[in-house]
Amino acid sequence: MNTEQVITMLRKNGHKVTPQRIAICEAVLSNKEHPTAEIIFKKISKQHPTISMTTVYHTLDLLKKLELVHEINFDNRVTRYDSNVSVHVNVICQKCGKISDYESEAIQSQWNRIVSAIKIKPVGQRLDAYVICEDCKG
Amino acid sequence: MNTEQVITMLRKNGHKVTPQRIAICEAVLSNKEHPTAEIIFKKISKQHPTISMTTVYHTLDLLKKLELVHEINFDNRVTRYDSNVSVHVNVICQKCGKISDYESEAIQSQWNRIVSAIKIKPVGQRLDAYVICEDCKG
DNA sequence: ATTCTAATTTGTAATGATTACAGATTACTA
DNA sequence: TAGTAATCTGTAATCATTACAAATTAGAAT
Structure with a gap:
């Protein structure tokens, strides 16, 4: 989803379009590195x-409510924002904290099997795999 | 793992055994409700x-390092502690926050397929499914 | 175009879970 | 039984986030 589409969605949901919002949306939605506020x-x-900062937090909350980003919370109490809202695995290095996304048809269907085995219809999910990445293994 | 086994593990890793530690270990390891500190x-x-509180936090950190509990962090910035360290799904209600664990051979093997598809060997994982629970649907 | 108004933005102050620190206590060793 | 390093405790500090209120502004109505 590009910024133009976000603007349309904001308008559709009765929110005003401001230069700050556009800038924040562009910054978050184009960033695949799970940035912090x-x-x-x-x-x-x-x-x-x-x-x-208050505006940044407000806008990120808005994007969260519109289901355009997900929050990922860690033990250092800093929230990161993930613009990938599809089913995917966050591969997270325990040492350096780097996050890589993995997304595929296979992951999607395995996850579907898991949730149907539990007999639930989730409204969202978070799949983390913790590793020590190659750079940190040395 | 019962408290007696925890004591043994503490000793084996060179940690002293105190009444406070025993109490905290018993409280955390017997609690399936993902309690907070x-x-x-x-x-x-x-x-x-x-x-x-400082002692509670110290001991929980110790249990975390010994891989006897996992931390689960949420957007309200309160850490919960999970004494189930096997592969399982946390089914979390978006409204009331209640967490239920689902664990099975099937979940385990589906997850194994996912990680082998990604070609990683995780040292841990967190699988959350977000739902609106029956009580909150009303 | 101008006015109006509620939404938004901004700066500052408050919040609160967690961590740092230092002194008192205690588990374990010899 | 004494010695010592680890642990416990209370208090203060930290800092990401939220609350608040005043100033600004987007978008609707005129």
Whole structure:
């Protein structure tokens, strides 16, 4: 989903379109690295020097409610935002914290089998696999 | 794993065995409801009125390092502790926050297929399915 | 185009779970 | 039984996030 489509969706849901929102949406939705609110804030500060953290948090909440991003919470108490809302596996290095997404038809169908075995219809999911990545193994 | 076995493991790893540790281990390992540090603290306070939150946190960290519990972090920034360290699915209600564990040979093998498809050997995993539970659907 | 108004933005202050710290206590060793 | 390093405890600090209120602004109505 590109920014233009996000704007349309904002309007459709009765939300105002502001320069800050556009900037935040672009920054989050184009970033595949599961950024934190602070990373988004810093990236946007270059173009919007007066932007505040509060606005970033508000907009991320909005995107969360619109189901355009998912939150991923970690033990360091910093929330990361994932613009990949399809069924996928977050492969997370225990040492350096780097996250890689894995997405495939196979993963999708295995997960479907798991949820149907449990007899539930999830409204969302989070699949983490914790590893020590190649860089950290050395 | 029962408390006696935990004591043995503590000794084997060179950690001292204290009444507080025994109480905390018993409370966490016997609780299937993914308690918070505060819940553990309150439960133990009855028998150990002078216990401190710091001790609870220290002991939970120890159990985490010994791989006897897993942390589950949520967006309200409160950490929950899961004494089920096998491969299982946390079915979490989006409204009331209740967590139910689902564990089976089938889940285990489906997950194994997923990780082998990705070509990784995880040191751990977290599988969440988000639902609206029957009580909250009403 | 201008006005109006509710939504949004912003800066500051509050929150609260967790961690750091240092002194008192205690489990275990010899 | 004494010695010592680990553990426990209470208090203070941390810091990501949220609450709040005043200033600004997008979009609707005129």
